[in-house]
Amino acid sequence: MPLLDLANPSRFLSLVDRVLPWLVVATVAVFAIGLYQALLVAPDDYQQGATVKIMFIHVPNAWLAMFCWVVMSIAALGTLVWRHPLADVAAKAAAPLGAAFTFLCLLTGSLWGRPMWGAYWVWDGRLTSVLVLFIMYLAVLALWRTVEDPSRAACAAAILTLVGAINLPIIKFSVYWWATLHQPASVMRLGAPTIHSSILVPLLIMGLAFMLLFLTLHLAAMRNEILRRRVRTLRLMQAQAGA
Amino acid sequence: MSGLAALLERDIRLAVRLGGGAPMGVLFFLIVVTLVPFALGPDLALLRRIGPAILWLGALLASLLALDRLFAADHEDGSLDLILMSSVSLELAVATKALAHWITTGLPLVIAVPVLALFLGLEPWTMGAVALTLLVGTPALTFIGTVGAALAVTLRRGGLILAILVLPLTIPVLIFGVAAANSAAVGPVPFGAPFTILCGLTLISFVIGPFAAAAALRHGLE
Amino acid sequence: MRLLASDLGCVRSGREVFAGLGFSIAGGEAMVVLGRNGAGKSSLLRMIAGLVRVAAGRLALEGGDPEFTLPEQAHYVGHQDAIKPALTVQENLEFWASYLAGPATAKAAPEAALEAFALADLAALPAAYLSAGQRRRLSLARIVAVKRPVWLLDEPTSALDALAQERLAALMRAHLDGGGIILAATHTPIGLAGTKELRLGEPA
Numbered sequence: 001m002p003l004l005d006l007a008n009p010s011r012f013l014s015l016v017d018r019v020l021p022w023l024v025v026a027t028v029a030v031f032a033i034g035l036y037q038a039l040l041v042a043p044d045d046y047q048q049g050a051t052v053k054i055m056f057i058h059v060p061n062a063w064l065a066m067f068c069w070v071v072m073s074i075a076a077l078g079t080l081v082w083r084h085p086l087a088d089v090a091a092k093a094a095a096p097l098g099a100a101f102t103f104l105c106l107l108t109g110s111l112w113g114r115p116m117w118g119a120y121w122v123w124d125g126r127l128t129s130v131l132v133l134f135i136m137y138l139a140v141l142a143l144w145r146t147v148e149d150p151s152r153a154a155c156a157a158a159i160l161t162l163v164g165a166i167n168l169p170i171i172k173f174s175v176y177w178w179a180t181l182h183q184p185a186s187v188m189r190l191g192a193p194t195i196h197s198s199i200l201v202p203l204l205i206m207g208l209a210f211m212l213l214f215l216t217l218h219l220a221a222m223r224n225e226i227l228r229r230r231v232r233t234l235r236l237m238q239a240q241a242g243a
Numbered sequence: 244m245s246g247l248a249a250l251l252e253r254d255i256r257l258a259v260r261l262g263g264g265a266p267m268g269v270l271f272f273l274i275v276v277t278l279v280p281f282a283l284g285p286d287l288a289l290l291r292r293i294g295p296a297i298l299w300l301g302a303l304l305a306s307l308l309a310l311d312r313l314f315a316a317d318h319e320d321g322s323l324d325l326i327l328m329s330s331v332s333l334e335l336a337v338a339t340k341a342l343a344h345w346i347t348t349g350l351p352l353v354i355a356v357p358v359l360a361l362f363l364g365l366e367p368w369t370m371g372a373v374a375l376t377l378l379v380g381t382p383a384l385t386f387i388g389t390v391g392a393a394l395a396v397t398l399r400r401g402g403l404i405l406a407i408l409v410l411p412l413t414i415p416v417l418i419f420g421v422a423a424a425n426s427a428a429v430g431p432v433p434f435g436a437p438f439t440i441l442c443g444l445t446l447i448s449f450v451i452g453p454f455a456a457a458a459a460l461r462h463g464l465e
Numbered sequence: 466m467r468l469l470a471s472d473l474g475c476v477r478s479g480r481e482v483f484a485g486l487g488f489s490i491a492g493g494e495a496m497v498v499l500g501r502n503g504a505g506k507s508s509l510l511r512m513i514a515g516l517v518r519v520a521a522g523r524l525a526l527e528g529g530d531p532e533f534t535l536p537e538q539a540h541y542v543g544h545q546d547a548i549k550p551a552l553t554v555q556e557n558l559e560f561w562a563s564y565l566a567g568p569a570t571a572k573a574a575p576e577a578a579l580e581a582f583a584l585a586d587l588a589a590l591p592a593a594y595l596s597a598g599q600r601r602r603l604s605l606a607r608i609v610a611v612k613r614p615v616w617l618l619d620e621p622t623s624a625l626d627a628l629a630q631e632r633l634a635a636l637m638r639a640h641l642d643g644g645g646i647i648l649a650a651t652h653t654p655i656g657l658a659g660t661k662e663l664r665l666g667e668p669a
Contacts, residue, residue: 121361122285128280128285138270138273146263
């Protein structure tokens, strides 16, 4: 089974070394196409003007913010249920990436909203639920850092990730409900205008570009984590040799 | 290097390497600030009005977090015994540990204020006032907190007992801190009066904190 | 120099651990404290170290520096290591060398102390990676990194292998030759000849 083949860290490392340069090239290429399409080809919004183009960064980041949690959840199942050796490496590598994408989503959303509402932040349903997702990512990162032993940290993070996976839809629903309790006077919709193909195509290309970016960074991060663990093992051996 | 400088360097190094202080404190601060709108509703006008109070309460609670490890870690591994056997004055040692704690936990909270003020829609002027009052007030929270931490060091409970001991003592700091921050925004009261009192409270805590904490450590260990 | 105790009494958690204890140790002499678990060996050492209150009697270091208290002129190595796992071996030792040194005590280079306990190769390693025996050796290294006349050692040879025990014995002999005082609580022989003995009685 191909998955079992990758279970060997050394074989995984050599696979990453071969694949990563191609991924980098592909990522840069798709970004180039996507940005060209988004900035130069797609039309301005009649209401928001050119600032609507931030959407081409904001929306893919939102997709990836949620996708990363899915990746972490699958990795968590890999750690707890199937005991795949690389599962906890995948989980640990994905967490900072997820946090970064979520942060970018918040940042671009805030910059997008500033010209519209005159404020950098409003407590509407969508932004707030992304903020909670961001806090959840930081919580997982905090857990990884706090528990010293890597395998116990992996178990703890896996449990938190899975609980989060169940909870995040609930949180999202309750936040949207909370936001509707106090419907502000103006319609605070950060939505994209009705999706027209001239908007949709660049959006999907940018989505693909960010997905490739995630894949590249994730594999690189997994490689780093494996190497980091090897250093730790070497240090342990050094300590024992010096006894 | 002198003993106190070595102690300061060690405590800062440990806080940075263990990563408990600054990131956790700021994260907790963020969470508290996020919780308030969930409880009150997303009324930005209301949040703007009580913003300074929310930030002060969040900083107060976040400051409290790392306090229980202040002496407990040294007590558990026997370092506290050796600190007591040094010719370095225990009061100065406590003050040095409190300083290290403030640099690694309190100061990051102050730095986080501008970002968190965004969430509450505060005006730049108000945000500056909150940051300044917290800059002056968080050292007081830390130094007062050392008393509670010292009293609680030999207790197995930890956690809430420390909060119960320390929080009432921090009430004056909270009162004058929020008053000064609010007065810059709204206030009939000018900024100077409560702010000066806040500075005074902080200076008093620099003296009372280490002396009381040192006494508590000496008596608690026997 | 002489470490004197007369009519010493100790009470912990309301229980009288020992009473009426007296001894005298001159410079260059070592004393071994023997007794069952619970007889008060550790309490005695901690009392001399200033960590437990003297309930009755008198404790004094005659001929020591009058500017400093007895605990400030003593090294105490108890059951705990006082080692921070997040710091390297060198950083741990350098901290204690700086903190325990003072006007009364000269500070030897930490490198020499690491050499004395065969830890020099591990100097840059985080202390979290050390084995129990290596932690014990690092913990002991501070007594040669900073010179203090009185050594209070509680089970110093625990977790040490034969080679490390010999090294420690050699260092203790050197300390005694220099006029130092050693008081050690132990179940096993510590490799010093001609030590005095103090037997603590059974708990009541």
